[in-house]
Amino acid sequence: MLEMGMPKILVKALLQLHSYCKANKFNEVSPNVEEVLGRQPISFEQFVEDYKTAW
Numbered sequence: 688m689l690e691m692g693m694p695k696i697l698v699k700a701l702l703q704l705h706s707y708c709k710a711n712k713f714n715e716v717s718p719n720v721e722e723v724l725g726r727q728p729i730s731f732e733q734f735v736e737d738y739k740t741a742w
Contacts, residue, residue: 688701716728
């Protein structure tokens with residue numbers, strides 16, 4: 688990525704994001720989601736089903 692001209696800070700951020708994904712750190716939903724949305728969060732699968740016509 689660096690050889691392609693990406694800034695170091697972006698490379699570092701992307702590698703950190705990748706490591707979080709690999710470690711399944713995005714599988715948990717913060718309880719703050721419900722507080723912010725004012726409703727229960729939905730699964731990714733439900734989101735895809737609800738908005739598939741938008742793609």
